[in-house]
Amino acid sequence: MTRKRVAILISGRGSNMAALIEAAKAADYPAEIALVISNRPDAAGLARAQAEKIPTAVVDHKIYGKDREAFERALQDELEAHRIELVCLAGFMRLLSPWLVERWRGRMINIHPALLPAFKGLDTHRRALAAGANVHGATVHLVAPDVDSGPILLQEAVPIVAGETEETLAARVLEVEHRIYPQALKLLALGRVAADGSANKK
Ligand code: GRF
Numbered sequence: 001m002t003r004k005r006v007a008i009l010i011s012g013r014g015s016n017m018a019a020l021i022e023a024a025k026a027a028d029y030p031a032e033i034a035l036v037i038s039n040r041p042d043a044a045g046l047a048r049a050q051a052e053k054i055p056t057a058v059v060d061h062k063i064y065g066k067d068r069e070a071f072e073r074a075l076q077d078e079l080e081a082h083r084i085e086l087v088c089l090a091g092f093m094r095l096l097s098p099w100l101v102e103r104w105r106g107r108m109i110n111i112h113p114a115l116l117p118a119f120k121g122l123d124t125h126r127r128a129l130a131a132g133a134n135v136h137g138a139t140v141h142l143v144a145p146d147v148d149s150g151p152i153l154l155q156e157a158v159p160i161v162a163g164e165t166e167e168t169l170a171a172r173v174l175e176v177e178h179r180i181y182p183q184a185l186k187l188l189a190l191g192r193v194a195a196d197g198s199a200n201k202k
Contacts, residue, residue, distance in 0.1 A: 009092040014045020016090035023182030030189035106195030120148035140184035
């Protein structure tokens with residue numbers, strides 16, 4: 001079995017990254033984590049990746065100022081240098097322009113802590129509670145130029161229970177994230193994902 005070479009892009013603690021690294025340790029997992037890139041030099045996830053002997057790179061957006069294209073070209077250079085085939089965004093807090101997204105269409109996925117298309121953007125747990133929702137959850141989707149849109153691969157609901165707080169909800173959604181992200185990457189690596197979202201249903 002040839003494993004797909006995967007890069008994970010992070011900005012912070014990297015718990016989803018860690019879940020992907022764990023899953024990829026299985027002998028029959030169709031992807032290997034070949035690179036972790038952070039746009040923040042202080043991201044806690046970097047040390048975690050290094051402890052697993054995974055190559056890491058920092059592409060610090062601050063160095064590029066407002067020149068988004070130069071930042072993204074630097075990302076693309078790293079991805080090419082490591083012969084990356086698939087990209088997972090995992091708490092990566094920079095918006096990507098069509099320039100990069102189009103290059104990776106059908107080969108780049110993201111995890112979002114809500115049941116898309118509900119609650120795109122930030123603060124999803126707080127907003128779901130404020131809206132009085134009965135269910136919340138997590139979604140893995142292919143990345144498209146519009147943020148938190150793009151064909152949905154997997155999602156799983158989390159019921160909102162009495163006495164729920166942002167913290168309790170976030171913790172239960174995170175457990176779901178850690179389960180469905182490795183499953184979605186597996187589908188992508190096996191070529192069972194259609195770039196237009198068709199045939200991505202169970
Ligand atoms: C996760 O909730 C993810 O869904 C969101 O940002 C958070 C990142 O957490 N996009 P971690 O860095 O993977 O722990």
